[in-house]
Amino acid sequence: MDHKTAEEPELSEESTWSRRQFLWGVGGIAAAGAVTLFGRRDIVTAARGIFGSPVDSGSIKFYAYDYYFVPNYMTWRVGDYMRVTFQNQSHTHWHEWTIGRHVNEAYFQAFGEMSADAWQTDFWDNVPVTLSNPYNIDNFVPNKAIVTYDGPKYQFNIESGGDFSPTLKPGGSLTLSFQVPNKPGLWDYGCFVQQYIHYRTGMRGKLMILPS
Ligand SMILES: [Cu+2]
Numbered sequence: 001m002d003h004k005t006a007e008e009p010e011l012s013e014e015s016t017w018s019r020r021q022f023l024w025g026v027g028g029i030a031a032a033g034a035v036t037l038f039g040r041r042d043i044v045t046a047a048r049g050i051f052g053s054p055v056d057s058g059s060i061k062f063y064a065y066d067y068y069f070v071p072n073y074m075t076w077r078v079g080d081y082m083r084v085t086f087q088n089q090s091h092t093h094w095h096e097w098t099i100g101r102h103v104n105e106a107y108f109q110a111f112g113e114m115s116a117d118a119w120q121t122d123f124w125d126n127v128p129v130t131l132s133n134p135y136n137i138d139n140f141v142p143n144k145a146i147v148t149y150d151g152p153k154y155q156f157n158i159e160s161g162g163d164f165s166p167t168l169k170p171g172g173s174l175t176l177s178f179q180v181p182n183k184p185g186l187w188d189y190g191c192f193v194q195q196y197i198h199y200r201t202g203m204r205g206k207l208m209i210l211p212s
């Protein structure tokens with residue numbers, strides 16, 4: 001699908017997807033278009049670099065920008081303990097972090113009754129994870145993860161529906177601590193804010209999980 005022409009209909013459509021209450025931020029659409037090429041190049045880089053990349057473990061930082069992730073590929077190993085601090089570096093935009101397989105591409109063109117599930121398989125299903133240090137959390141959807149909250153629950157703005165996803169306001173951050181589950185292989189991650197525009201313009205990456 002040609003993403004440049006495909007964006008056009010969405011510009012004239014009002015968002016009807018309200019689950020996460022995402023805002024069509026001022027200038028957000030134009031900015032999303034402007035970074036399209038950069039996003040594409042990042043994907044190519046990710047595909048090249050994913051094999052043989054160093055294995056992350058322990059404490060790592062994971063950043064959201066407009067509209068890409070740093071890093072845009074990661075390698076984890078089954079059984080390793082991870083403490084990922086997810087931080088939204090944008091001053092203007094909300095961003096989320098989801099991990100899964102098989103993006104529901106039909107929704108790229110969907111309006112109205114659009115499901116909030118971006119992935120057919122959610123990586124976090126049945127995965128124990130502890131959330132801590134919430135700051136400027138817009139909402140958090142646990143889906144089927146086994147979540148422990150470090151601190152008062154209201155700070156996490158827990159919602160239901162859709163994939164496991166912390167969504168951070170501009171400048172927000174959150175730490176996710178977990179043991180890499182026995183789900184080896186290649187996974188994708190992405191941000192589906194603003195009806196997939198973030199994802200389509202480059203806000204995605206690859207996660208390789210090595211067997212233990
Ligand atoms: Cu985003």
